[in-house]
Amino acid sequence: RGPRPVPGPTRDGDGTPAVHALAPLGTLTAGQLRGVADLADLTGREGTGAPRVTPWRGLVLPLAPAPGDPAPDTGAARAVRVLEATGLITRPDEPWHGVGACTGRPGCGRALADVRADAARVHTRRRDPAALPVHWSGCSRRCGRPRGGPWIDVLAEPDGYRVTLRDADGAPANLPGGSPGGRERTGEPPGAAPPTPPPLPVDGVATALAALARGASP
Ligand code: SF4
Incomplete structure (x- = not known):
């Protein structure tokens, strides 16, 4: 595996906006899983939109921008706020990062x-x-x-x-x-x-x- 990716907004392999979130101490709570599932319902796409577990004890959540969306990264910023509220690590300077x-x-x-x-x-x-x-x-x-x-x-x-x-x-x-x-x-x-x-x-x-x-x- 390569270097650990930075938590926060990112891009999927095909350029799709995505969010990388890390679980503090590698443990996902029920509330965090619910938050991820809700976001996947709202933003995920069939197949590529499913959250993926990473070797760095985190999740990558690809976000499907609406067709013609002029600011697809807005969804990523919103998703970061939702995930942050559940206690997941979405910023590189958070206390649990590293x-x-x-x-x-x-x-x-x-x-x-x-x-x-x-x-x-x-x-x-x-x-x-x-x-x-x-x-x-x-x-x-x-x-x-x-x-x-x-x-x-x-x-x-x-x-x-x-x-x-x-x-x-x-x-x-x-x-x-x-x-x-x-x-x-x-x-x-x-x-x-x-x-x-x-x-x-x-x-x-x-x-x-x-x-x-x-x-x-x-
Ligand atoms: S380092 Fe491993 S064996 Fe030792 S206390 Fe922790 S979990 Fe248990």
Whole structure:
């Protein structure tokens, strides 16, 4: 698959206006599905108008402009507003864009935390569309972690969270300039075991993410 498309108005392969919407944490609620279904009823065409699920945990909804419609993109803007009202991600700067999480508690027996609920407490502000993906995991398996580029690992431990900048292979990465990009410190001289800082409370994760966004070690 190619790069993740940007949420919002887009064009289908044949130039038809369409909307790309992402489901927060990859989960569609009944209300969101109803909103998509209503829009598909109103705007979809037989065959090509059906909403399509994407590998990026989203939907592409092709919109059929009325014949001779001089402003076919108006329908796309309207559809964006409807989908946004259901809580789907339709703008690249929305708080959930680029944020992922595993199942966590209570759905997974290995989980040390309800990572989805904790992520909801932290990701309340608009995000820089160019910010690195953030992934919350309830244990070291890190199910569903991002692939293909650097990302920020928020890992639940028994006493809190550990925030680490990682490269595409999942190894701890350094920030530009060489400072360690997280609580799992790297780049220390051989033999000099650095003290391991304590895990962070949920509120501390927000501060650590902000520090990484500034290019500083959290
Ligand atoms: S990362 Fe761990 S806690 Fe999360 S879903 Fe996978 S096994 Fe469960």
